[in-house]
Amino acid sequence: xxxxxxxxxxxxxxxxxxxxxxxxxxxxxxxxxxxxxxxxxxxxxxxxxxxxxxxxxxxxxxxxxxxxxxxxxxxxxxxxxxxxxxxxxxxxxxxxxxxxxxxxxxxxxxxxxxxxxxxxxxxxxxxxxxxxxxxxxxxxxxxxxxxxxxxxxxxxxxxxxxxxxxxxxxxxxxxxxxxxxxxxxxxxxxxxxxxxxxxxxxxxxxxxxxxxxxxxxxxxxxxxxxxxxxxxxxxxxxxxxxxxxxxxxxxxxxxxxxxxxxxxxxxxxxxxxxxxxxxxxxxxxxxxxxxxxxxxxxxxxxxxxxxxxxxxxxxxxxxxxxxxxxxxxxxxxxxxxxxxxxxxxxxxxxxxxxxxxxxxxxxxxxxxxxxxxxxxxxxxxxxxxxxxxxxxxxxxxxxxxxxxxxxxxxxxxxxxxxxxxxxxxxxxxxxxxxxxxxxxxxxxxxxxxxxxxxxxxxxxxxxxxxxxxxxxxxxxxxx
Amino acid sequence: xxxxxxxxxxxxxxxxxxxxxxxxxxxxxxxxxxxxxxxxxxxxxxxxxxxxxxxxxxxxxxxxxxxxxxxxxxxxxxxxxxxxxxxxxxxxxxxxxxxxxxxxxxxxxxxxxxxxxxxxxxxxxxxxxxxxxxxxxxxxxxxxxxxxxxxxxxxxxxxxxxxxxxxxxxxxxxxxxxxxxxxxxxxxxxxxxxxxxxxxxxxxxxxxxxxxxxxxxxxxxxxxxxxxxxxxxxxxxxxxxxxxxxxxxxxxxxxxxxxxxxxxxxxxxxxxxxxxxxxxxxxxxxxxxxxxxxxxxxxxxxxxxxxxxxxxxxxxxxxxxxxxxxxxxxxxxxxxxxxxxxxxxxxxxxxxxxxxxxxxxxxxxxxxxxxxxxxxxxxxxxxxxxxxxxxxxxxxxxxxxxxxxxxxxxxxxxxxxxxxxxxxxxxxxxxxxxxxxxxxxxxxxxxxxxxxxxxxxxxxxxxxxxxxxxxxxxxxxxx
Numbered sequence: 001x002x003x004x005x006x007x008x009x010x011x012x013x014x015x016x017x018x019x020x021x022x023x024x025x026x027x028x029x030x031x032x033x034x035x036x037x038x039x040x041x042x043x044x045x046x047x048x049x050x051x052x053x054x055x056x057x058x059x060x061x062x063x064x065x066x067x068x069x070x071x072x073x074x075x076x077x078x079x080x081x082x083x084x085x086x087x088x089x090x091x092x093x094x095x096x097x098x099x100x101x102x103x104x105x106x107x108x109x110x111x112x113x114x115x116x117x118x119x120x121x122x123x124x125x126x127x128x129x130x131x132x133x134x135x136x137x138x139x140x141x142x143x144x145x146x147x148x149x150x151x152x153x154x155x156x157x158x159x160x161x162x163x164x165x166x167x168x169x170x171x172x173x174x175x176x177x178x179x180x181x182x183x184x185x186x187x188x189x190x191x192x193x194x195x196x197x198x199x200x201x202x203x204x205x206x207x208x209x210x211x212x213x214x215x216x217x218x219x220x221x222x223x224x225x226x227x228x229x230x231x232x233x234x235x236x237x238x239x240x241x242x243x244x245x246x247x248x249x250x251x252x253x254x255x256x257x258x259x260x261x262x263x264x265x266x267x268x269x270x271x272x273x274x275x276x277x278x279x280x281x282x283x284x285x286x287x288x289x290x291x292x293x294x295x296x297x298x299x300x301x302x303x304x305x306x307x308x309x310x311x312x313x314x315x316x317x318x319x320x321x322x323x324x325x326x327x328x329x330x331x332x333x334x335x336x337x338x339x340x341x342x343x344x345x346x347x348x349x350x351x352x353x354x355x356x357x358x359x360x361x362x363x364x365x366x367x368x369x370x371x372x373x374x375x376x377x378x379x380x381x382x383x384x385x386x387x388x389x390x391x392x393x394x395x396x397x398x399x400x401x402x403x404x405x406x407x408x409x410x411x412x413x414x415x416x417x418x419x420x421x422x423x424x425x426x427x428x429x430x431x432x433x434x435x436x437x438x439x440x441x442x443x444x445x446x447x448x449x450x451x452x453x454x455x456x457x458x459x460x461x462x463x464x465x466x467x468x469x470x471x472x473x474x475x476x477x478x479x
Numbered sequence: 480x481x482x483x484x485x486x487x488x489x490x491x492x493x494x495x496x497x498x499x500x501x502x503x504x505x506x507x508x509x510x511x512x513x514x515x516x517x518x519x520x521x522x523x524x525x526x527x528x529x530x531x532x533x534x535x536x537x538x539x540x541x542x543x544x545x546x547x548x549x550x551x552x553x554x555x556x557x558x559x560x561x562x563x564x565x566x567x568x569x570x571x572x573x574x575x576x577x578x579x580x581x582x583x584x585x586x587x588x589x590x591x592x593x594x595x596x597x598x599x600x601x602x603x604x605x606x607x608x609x610x611x612x613x614x615x616x617x618x619x620x621x622x623x624x625x626x627x628x629x630x631x632x633x634x635x636x637x638x639x640x641x642x643x644x645x646x647x648x649x650x651x652x653x654x655x656x657x658x659x660x661x662x663x664x665x666x667x668x669x670x671x672x673x674x675x676x677x678x679x680x681x682x683x684x685x686x687x688x689x690x691x692x693x694x695x696x697x698x699x700x701x702x703x704x705x706x707x708x709x710x711x712x713x714x715x716x717x718x719x720x721x722x723x724x725x726x727x728x729x730x731x732x733x734x735x736x737x738x739x740x741x742x743x744x745x746x747x748x749x750x751x752x753x754x755x756x757x758x759x760x761x762x763x764x765x766x767x768x769x770x771x772x773x774x775x776x777x778x779x780x781x782x783x784x785x786x787x788x789x790x791x792x793x794x795x796x797x798x799x800x801x802x803x804x805x806x807x808x809x810x811x812x813x814x815x816x817x818x819x820x821x822x823x824x825x826x827x828x829x830x831x832x833x834x835x836x837x838x839x840x841x842x843x844x845x846x847x848x849x850x851x852x853x854x855x856x857x858x859x860x861x862x863x864x865x866x867x868x869x870x871x872x873x874x875x876x877x878x879x880x881x882x883x884x885x886x887x888x889x890x891x892x893x894x895x896x897x898x899x900x901x902x903x904x905x906x907x908x909x910x911x912x913x914x915x916x917x918x919x920x921x922x923x924x925x926x927x928x929x930x931x932x933x934x935x936x937x938x939x940x941x942x943x944x945x946x947x948x949x950x951x952x953x954x955x956x957x958x
Binding site: 121 | 515520521525526527530548550552555556577578580601621637640
């Protein structure tokens with residue numbers, strides 16, 4: 001049963017998206033701020049979404065690609081970070097350490113900001129022969145990165161939840177192929193489960209993961225014109241394997257070094273879902289992510305037993321959608337509409353005395369407000385169809401938005417103007433880190449998002465430094 | 480596909496149970512030691528068991544009692560511990576703190592050793608009215624307690640996984656009733672899922688949770704004559720609610736303080752499963768906890784295509800049990816038997832040329848070695864039955880063992896002798912903490928396990944101090 005909420009969303013998404021976003025997360029009870037600065041509480045409605053992501057992931061990615069779930073320690077010895085130098089450098093500023101007064105003698109212990117090092121230390125014990133490969137492990141866990149910027153629920157907090165997959169292979173080609181496969185499975189998850197369209201591509205040298213040879217990414221685009229990285233997969237080459245002394249004997253008894261990848265997505269995705277789909281009435285969610293998919297509201301004054309009886313019949317008919325039958329007399333129907341809209345219940349069903357006469361109910365969709373008068377005998381079928389349609393409509397709407405924001409830049413002015421107008425700008429680029437830094441400065445914050453899959457090496461010059469372009473890359477501001 | 484293991488278990492359970500236990504956990508690849516002292520890695524075979532426990536728990540306890548899963552921060556501010564004095568005192572020695580060089584100004588932050596304080600801080604914001612009650616939250620998470628004693632895989636480590644349920648109620652009676660209900664649901668889980676019989680009862684004043692009014696427990700009994708606490712539920716009264724200023728207005732608009740409980744079980748259970756069921760060949764598990772329930776081993780020399788073809792047919796027939804068909808030629812059938820026994824695969828099916836002639840296969844149960852020649856047409860049915868029987872037989876065997884270890888003591892000599900003989904000794908007891916301390920000293924380590932549910936206040940005197948007994952309690956050594 002929904003709880004009484006003091007008031008709805010008081011600011012428009014179009015006017016102040018940051019404030020609107022916090023209000024939606026807090027008032028729809030997806031999340032709350034933790035008492036420790038920079039932390040957050042994932043409330044049941046938010047955690048339900050994470051559970052749906054976990055279920056989908058375990059069924060469609062873990063099982064189907066023969067990965068096994070496991071759990072590794074939270075603590076990383078300082079020396080582990082130092083084994084892979086780029087990795088250490090990349091994570092150093094945001095690592096939280098344990099107080100040595102408790103942990104005593106010996107080296108410092110970090111709280112994991114990612115688990116490559118701790119997992120590959122185990123791999124070095126477990127991998128002996130080609131028979132042990134591929135070794136494919138995933139873990140669901142909490143991650144700590146001591147961010148100094150202000151907390152944004154789901155999008156930036158000092159602790160978050162994620163999955164991290166870690167695989168070791170016999171050959172480079174198998175490793176490369178699978179690294180790309182995982183990013184494509186992430187794209188599929190975003191489409192099928194979250195109704196979020198993403199751009200898939202490769203990160204530039206500057207933006208790739210600390211310690212990776214290549215990083216692939218899925219990028220979604222938010223209504224405020226900022227990109228949001230939704231998941232990454234990293235081709236690690238043999239760097240970590242060498243650093244952690246992982247080796248195996250091949251079929252001919254020769255010693256070899258395996259090829260590795262890692263890939264992850266996090267509770268950040270929940271932030272993307274809110275940003276992309278929700279509106280000024282509150283939360284809008286793809287129906288699969290919602291436990292109670294329907295709210296049934298009998299329009300009754302006093303004790304109208306006939307209407308209530310019919311509402312209860314409807315509740316039974318629609319049982320598989322976990323409906324909420326809200327027959328509370330102390331709240332008006334209008335107050336209830338508002339409440340279920342705020343909380344993102346996908347479909348509302350109203351039934352009053354007049355509907356009863358006509359043997360119908362009113363079906364209202366949360367996402368577009370569409371209202372249908374449905375004969376009771378068709379109710380289940382219609383609800384089922386509308387829930388499916390809702391997912392597709394949400395995706396299509398978001399895709400249309402994404403496409404409307406993409407432009408191609410021919411010169412630096414195009415790029416600068418595009419970024420000012422909060423677009424996602426495709427431009428030829430030289431690939432150099434310093435050039436990327438300069439572009440960021442001159443555009444007041446645009447970074448490269450990715451070189452999209454399927455793009456060709458352009459014949460033109462770099463949009464900024466005029467050297468030969470090595471790729472076409474998306475620029476935008478980002479979260 | 481199973482990996483090559485260097486050697487099996489080299490020590491008998493009866494001779495050195497501690498060494499036997501480590502070998503089983505390590506060699507069957509349930510777990511491994513972490514690089515940081517006191518930590519452990521839960522490997523896929525072990526994590527599979529935890530996932531089965533989670534699934535059972537979410538379906539049979541969380542959903543059925545209207546609890547909702549959520550996630551709260553890892554960090555607990557020092558001041559939170561101080562709010563409930565007994566709680567603070569109880570946990571102080573084993574709390575790990577963050578290094579203030581990173582976290583900066585302000586108070587010290589602990590890694591959660593349990594989450595009462597952090598969750599009740601949120602409850603104080605979320606609970607306003609009787610309409611918000613009962614509030615019933617559960618979280619699955621990692622927990623850190625900086626143990627100083629030596630690590631025992633699953634049984635004692637500085638980090639472990641658990642679930643912790645936290646509820647707030649309008650009335651004391653509802654709270655009491657539910658606290659007892661949760662411990663009974665734990666008992667059911669142990670029986671139905673883990674095939675482990677437990678004793679259910681109440682902890683003494685000395686052994687109860689720091690901050691609780693009453694603690695209930697389920698205790699299992701290990702083959703080495705030590706009890707293992709498998710789960711607890713705590714009736715917290717209003718202590719935490721007062722400390723964290725949680726209050727609500729009742730139906731008459733009066734301010735009231737809610738009544739609370741908390742309840743948890745952890746990856747420690749996996750240790751109990753190993754201890755109770757496994758044997759000198761390695762792991763024995765209740766079939767529900769195993770992903771690959773069957774290993775099919777064709778007895779072939781060279782390339783016997785007929786036998787292999789039939790083995791593949793069997794694999795198809797038994798698909799729902801996730802069978803492993805092991806047709807590797809580089810290993811002998813004997814080597815394979817050994818491997819699947821070590822890894823606790825519940826049923827092994829052998830088929831050779833002679834079986835083929837007779838249209839049969841050989842079905843061997845892991846737990847008791849029972850061998851059955853089964854006509855192929857009955858194979859699926861027999862396998863299904865044997866898997867069910869196996870669960871029941873494991874439970875019955877463990878229950879028989881438990882019962883054989885229970886004795887009643889009439890005087891202190893009985894108690895002392897019983898403890899020396901590694902029994903679980905029921906005795907009349909005064910309930911005093913100091914008396915309990917003295918008994919522990921005189922028996923070289925016996926502690927009270929619980930006052931079993933349904934026991935009466937005895938008419939006799941305390942077994943030790945001769946004051947009036949207030950209860951009958953189980954004494955034993957424990958993990």
